[in-house]
Amino acid sequence: MPKTVLIVDDSATVRQQVRMALTAAGYTTVEAVDGQDGLDKIRNNSAVSMVICDVNMPRMNGIEMLRAVSGEGLRPGLPIVMLTTEGSPALIRDAKAAGAKGWIVKPFKPKMLIAAVQKLAG
Amino acid sequence: MEDIEQTLRDWLQEACDGVSEAFLMDAASLTEPQQEPFENLAVVGFTGDNFRGSLGVSADWRLLQNFLKQLHPDKPEIPHGMMLDTLGEIANQVLGRLKNSLSSHGVDVTMTPPTVIRGLRIVIDGTRQGFFLRQDLDSPFGPLSAWLDAKGTEDLVLKPTEQSTEEGEMLLFF
Numbered sequence: 497m498p499k500t501v502l503i504v505d506d507s508a509t510v511r512q513q514v515r516m517a518l519t520a521a522g523y524t525t526v527e528a529v530d531g532q533d534g535l536d537k538i539r540n541n542s543a544v545s546m547v548i549c550d551v552n553m554p555r556m557n558g559i560e561m562l563r564a565v566s567g568e569g570l571r572p573g574l575p576i577v578m579l580t581t582e583g584s585p586a587l588i589r590d591a592k593a594a595g596a597k598g599w600i601v602k603p604f605k606p607k608m609l610i611a612a613v614q615k616l617a618g
Numbered sequence: 619m620e621d622i623e624q625t626l627r628d629w630l631q632e633a634c635d636g637v638s639e640a641f642l643m644d645a646a647s648l649t650e651p652q653q654e655p656f657e658n659l660a661v662v663g664f665t666g667d668n669f670r671g672s673l674g675v676s677a678d679w680r681l682l683q684n685f686l687k688q689l690h691p692d693k694p695e696i697p698h699g700m701m702l703d704t705l706g707e708i709a710n711q712v713l714g715r716l717k718n719s720l721s722s723h724g725v726d727v728t729m730t731p732p733t734v735i736r737g738l739r740i741v742i743d744g745t746r747q748g749f750f751l752r753q754d755l756d757s758p759f760g761p762l763s764a765w766l767d768a769k770g771t772e773d774l775v776l777k778p779t780e781q782s783t784e785e786g787e788m789l790l791f792f
Contacts, residue, residue: 506731509704512689552710554731577790581714581729583782584721588789598790601718601783602711603640608788615790 499617500524500543504534504561505550505579510602514548514579517606523613531556535564538571546617548609551580551587559587562594575616579604625776626716626766627751633715634753634764636785637708641685645757655739656763658702660709664717664768666727671749671768673716674742675709678760698736706732712764715785723776745769 501523503514515525526541528534530553538544551558558578565576577598578591588599598612638645656676663672682701690696709732717727744750748769755762783789 507703507707507710508700509686509689509707516689552729552731581711581717581785583714583718583784583787584726585780585782586726588783592791596791598788599783600788601785602714603637603785604788605786608786612788612790 498522498524499545500526500541501613501617502526502528502534502537502541502544502547504528504531504547504553504558506530506553507550510550510579513604514609517604517609518613520606521610521613523617530554531558531561531564534561535570538565538574544571544574546613547574547576548579548613549576551578551582551591559590559594562591562596566595577612577616579609622770622774622776623749623751626749626768627753629716629719630712630751630753630764630766633712633719634755634762636715637711638755638757638762640711640785641704641708643681643685643755643757643759643762645755645762654741655737656742657738657740658705658734658736659740659742660702660705660732660734662706662709662713662732663730664713664727666720666725668771668774669720669725669727669768671745671766673709673713674765674767675705675712675762676740676742677705677708677762678757681757681759681762684759702734702736706734708762709764716766718782718784720776722779722782724779725774725776 549558575597686696744767751766753764
C-alpha cells in the first residue's frame with residue numbers, strides 16, 4: 497500500500513510541484529494550506545506517514561506547527577521535513593530543536609526530495 | 619552605500635537568474651528595462667533591525683502559463699488565479715534568495731507572505747527613500763521584471779558571517 501505524505505504549503509504552485517514529484521515516485525499525498533490546516537490533518541489522518549512543510553505561511557507558520565505537534569505529543573516519530581526559501585542557520589536550529597527531521601531550501605530538486613522521503617518514510 | 623547598492627544589485631540578479639532556472643523560464647538577463655505598464659504584480663515585504671523594504675515581481679502571462687502547463691498537463695486552460703499564485707511564489711523565492719545572501723552577511727530580515735494583484739496598467743515608482751533596483755529578464759515566453767525597494771539605516775554593513783544553507787541544499791537531522 498502506498499505511503500501517504502502530507503504537503504503543507506500556502507502556495508498551490510509548490511504543492512503541485514511536490515505532489516507531482518511524490519506521485520511519480522509512488523506516494524499518495526494529502527495537502528494543507530497552512531500550519532493550522534496541517535496540524536488538523538496530522539490530528540485527523542492516521543494514514544499520514546511523513547510531512548513536508550513550508551516555514552513562512554499565514555495563520556500558523558511551519559515552526560509553530562512543529563512546536564504544536566511536539567507539544568501535543570501527536571504522532572511521535574512522524575518525520576517532518578521543512579521545505580522553504582529560508583536558509584538561515586538560526587531558523588534551522590529552531591526547527592531541529594522543535595523536532596524537524598530535515599531542511600530543504602527551495603527550489604527543490606525532485607530526486608533529492610524523493611531521496612529524503614524514502615529515507616524517512618520508507 | 620554605493621558598495622552596498624552594487625552588492626544588492628548583484629544579489630538581485632543572481633536571485634532572478636536562479637529562480638528563472640527553477641521555474642523553467644529559459645530566461646536571460648536584459649540590460650534595458652521592459653516596457654510598462656504591467657498587468658500583474660506580486661509584492662513581498664521584509665523588515666529587520668537595519669534593513670527593510672519590499673520586493674516586487676511582474677511577469678508576462680505567457681511565461682506563467684508555460685510553467686503551469688507543465689505542472690498541469692491535463693488542464694486545457696490555466697486560470698489567472700493559478701498564475702497569480704505562481705507569481706507570488708516566484709517573488710517569495712527571489713526574496714528568499716536575497717534574504718539568505720543578507721543573512722550570510724549579518725543582516726537578518728523577516729519576510730511577509732506575498733501579496734498578488736492583477737491590474738490593467740501597473741507602473742512601479744518606488745518609495746525613493748533608499749535603494750531602488752530593478753532587474754529585467756527576457757524569455758521565449760515574454761519578460762519578467764523584479765524590483766527591490768529598500769532602505770537601510772546608516773550603520774548598515776554587509777559583512778560575511780555564518781553561511782546560510784543554499785538553494786537546493788538538503789540537511790537531514792538524526
